[in-house]
């Protein structure tokens with residue numbers, strides 16, 4: 254088991270209104286926490302033309318609200334770790350969070366990752382870890398010289414696509430956004446549409462595109478700003494629409510795991526997200542303190558036996 258000092262109180266996943274609210278409250282509460290997300294904050298907020306239902310701001314544009322969120326984080330002294338979380342693992346007494354750069358432990362985790370812009374392709378979850386990956390830096394090396402498909406839904410993640418193209422023998426690239434900065438080459442084809450289906454046997458063998466084309470590949474990378482909660486954490490209870498099931502204190506079905514914002518279900522609204530982030534922060538920190546004490550007592554008991 255990891256030493257108490259190597260485990261932080263809370264990890265927050267997501268830099269939308271839910272994650273920001275959780276982080277600001279954790280800071281005020283004096284927690285030892287990490288906020289993982291993107292320095293550009295929430296794409297959804299950025300895309301909102303005019304917001305008229307956020308308390309205290311009768312009329313605010315999305316970009317203006319994102320700017321205010323960034324100012325609030327900076328004034329509170331909260332730092333964003335610009336990293337994508339690719340997996341959360343229940344270690345019994347604590348949780349381990351894997352990003353595209355590192356693995357970190359926490360007594361509680363708040364998932365505030367929003368709802369995904371891309372629905373999982375058929376076979377995507379089934380082949381996760383068997384040819385499907387969400388993490389270029391974790392798994393890219395496995396596909397050196399091989400044929401891969403890469404789906405990307407955000408300009409903020411295109412550097413990962415570029416990295417993969419430097420390793421792959423041949424790459425089919427599916428940018429699912431208005432514009433791409435990636436250029437075609439002898440070993441990179443920019444394909445239209447997206448990957449609709451992943452298929453194979455023990456491992457991925459091919460993908461079917463939205464235009465019905467079948468392409469043989471060794472692996473598929475889905476570079477998404479937000480992956481489905483069940484892909485992020487095994488065993489998390491979700492409803493029929495894939496939202497994380499939570500109690501009133503925002504705790505999810507796995508001990509130590511909390512959720513807030515769109516990821517817990519409708520209505521998809523800013524004020525709901527901020528409110529849930531606030532509740533989750535208080536609940537997650539209370540549990541972290543309890544777990545830290547439990548661990549100390551266990552250590553004393555071990556020393557006395």
Ligand SMILES: Cc1cc2nc3c(=O)[nH]c(=O)nc-3n(C[C@H](O)[C@H](O)[C@H](O)COP(=O)(O)OP(=O)(O)OC[C@H]3O[C@@H](n4cnc5c(N)ncnc54)[C@H](O)[C@@H]3O)c2cc1C
Nearest residue numbers: 267268269270271290295338366367479514515521522523
């Ligand atoms: C066009 C548009 C207009 C809207 N207008 C309104 C409105 O007028 N009023 C209103 O109340 N609501 C409005 N909404 C809805 C509102 O934007 C959302 O309800 C709100 O943004 C949800 O906040 P959230 O924090 O749950 O998720 P999001 O805002 O989606 O934020 C999720 C964050 O998590 C990050 N993230 C996701 N996965 C990971 C990962 N694995 N690792 C690290 N980070 C990750 C994302 O990058 C993002 O920063 C609008 C939405 C849209 C799209």
